[in-house]
Amino acid sequence: MTSLSFCDDGVTLDPLLIPTEEDKEEKKEGLGGIFFRRIPVASTALSTTPEFHQFLPIPSPESESLPRSHLPDASDPISLTADEGGLYDADVAVRQSDERMAGREGDASPSGSRKTTRSELVGMLALLRGMAMDPRNRSMAAAEEEWLETQALRARETLFHTLDDATRMRELPPPPERKLRTGRISTEGSQKKNGGKLGSVEVRTQPKRRSERIAQNANQSIHHLRTRRQRIGFGSNFQADVPDWTSPPSETDVSNYKEDLNTLKWLGTQIWPAEGDDRKTCDLVIGKGRLNYCACSFPGSVVCIRSHVSEARLKLKDDLGQAFFAWGFDGMGEEVSQLWTKEEQMSFDALKRLKNESGYNCFWEAAPKYFISRSRQDLINYYFNVYLLRRTSNQSRLTPEHINTDEEDNEHSEDAKKMKRIVIKKKAKLMRNHDQDSSGVNRVKSFTLAA
């Protein structure tokens, strides 16, 4: 089950900021209770940034009721007027906060520093608001003022922690030259305007490229990227920019789009039906498979199969014309071996066998050194079209119940060794049956060498 921790702008919440049960208990006792009652109302009027709300615990019904009984002026704790814009009686709050702070400091705090920090933040906020309302009010003690200053500076540093700082802190190299100011500004609307190509966060020098913003955000969660993520990501780093639906197009719009030269250019090249090809498709037989019988001496043998495949290939070349080469049929199947000499083919098989048996898993590192005149593409082409094909063909005759086109895993297992013993026995039987067809026997030999 996916679990997402985020705040409204889609930024993942720091788990430390998510209230726990212990925090809620603490809230019930002290000053925090006032805030739980007042902040939801005050916050609509005050222009606090969303980040501050991260620090504020979620109000609970129990905590709302309790503080009322503690307050000396509890009958009407909030005096909100339109003129004040929803501000509460700061003096009362400050005095009460003094009492609560004094009271709290005497309390034992078994759960440790994290719980205290949370309450301190709440108290700090109250005091700051009080000071903002009336800067001349010096009713606070000097020690308290000093404490407030320290807390406030720490909070400011954390709130306005820039992604540049995050970048410097992390192990990845910082992004190149551009220092980009970050703000927690929603960029969704602007992204759409810009076609989703550029971020729209305010910058000093140039528009911020989405990649760098995301890269910097990713820096903060670099530890998660290492492990296998087992939940769906949420946020601008993960979701695609889906354009909004507009009205459906008219007929002229559709026909104009179809004739658009720009789009035509990027549609790909039609290979089939070929230009000028007007043969009727109903004349062709679709879906016909191979016959169950043939006139070969040994139906189903390697030689039989090879001859039928060659015949089909010639017919295909005739039917397709240029498309035969455009589709790469000239590079398919055992015919590819025609481009390799007998010695090269035997060397390939021998090298493969050597690298497998020695347990040295670097056939593909060694192969280019042995076949200097062959490109990597040639080697891969030969591997799939000739080597693997012959090997599978062999397996299907010798061990039909254990065909494996991914031989890399099985070379050293016990099953593989058992399979080899079976192969040897069956090979002998196969050779007795095919001794009349000398070319067939030679082919079988080459297959068993390859296996």
Add this chain to the structure above:
Amino acid sequence: MEGAGGGNSLPSTSGADAVKRRVSYFYDPDVGNYYYGLGHPMKPHRIRMTHSLLEKYGLLDRMKVIHPQLARDRDLCAFHTDDYVAFLQSAKPETLTNPCVARRFNITDDCPVFYRLFEFCQTYTGASVDAAKELNRCNADIVINWSGGLHHAKRSEASGFCYVNDIVLAILKLLENHDVSPLLVPSLLSSSFHRSFCVSVFHSLLLICSFLICLQRVLYVDIDIHHGDGVEEAFLTTDRVMTVSFHKFGEYFPGTGHILDNGYGKGKYYAVNVPLNDGIDDESYHYLFKPIIAKVMEVFNPDAVVLQCGADSLSGDRLGCFNLSVKGHAECVRYLRSFNVPLMLLGGGGYTLRNVARCWCYEVYWSLHVEVNDKMPDHEYLGYYGPDYNIHVATSNMENKNSRKSLDDIKAKILDNL
């Protein structure tokens, strides 16, 4: 069909099967030569094998076959981040030495940097995006790209053998607005001087009107055995794309896809996850697939459907553990085809080469709705299919761990959400 924006007909399963569909098939002959590395289960060669089989069965004659354009890096940036695309562009096996960079983009044994990696991404993505354009232009009813369907790739990291999420890019192409206003301007501007006044008036008119082609809703169905997490994540919060995934759930890659995951925000209830257990067979699978898809089509009414036909849900797959036959797998294609909505078929997983080619070939048959012989014709790769040379894959006798009761529970929950 004309007017892609308006083709929302509900299914009439009886007559709809027989109606011919125009099929466009996208294939790059070079795709078979990409190689993930020794021992890696993902082998693009299977696409070449499928192509060969299709040709010999004569099916390519019934389709438009298109050599796709390579996707440009700015096409990839429609979803992926610039730095990730730049990394893919520059990555080479011999130059990848910084473990931090590898970790950042999730380059692991599953997703190695192999020779010509970026070209491979461009190839399969270009084909998917071109296929989307073909649907946008109403040139085809069904488009096919077996090299695509790499559904695990994320916005800025590789995952599960996938590097670029071609499915997301194709769906974005299906959903995007196409502004074609400047197209007539060059021809008009070339007219003679004494008509320049008329030209400038017309030009301004063109600029005022913007010509838009748009599909409102796209349905994505994923029958790969692995959860389509990359696509679900990309469209988690939108109601224009509904993602439906049938997959194995429970100690299985990628670990997401719980039945209760159904999207978020505007996209809530626009993600459907059907978790299944080992050994599910054709009958059990369709016991869920058909009613769920029917309800989805009724409720969501998409303008286009994208089906990821991962063949690792077949019986005998190297990495899979389901027990579907080729017929059962293709039945999903047949069923979706019957709704007569523009359909895109993409590849995906599938790690037993010969079974993948069989399955995808048979699914093309169903796209065209032609009869085919069970015995496959002589072709270049016939040797892979011995000893029976049959197009169908026999299922095994593995235990179906999905009880009827659990299937009923799943069905009830999903239909309830819908």
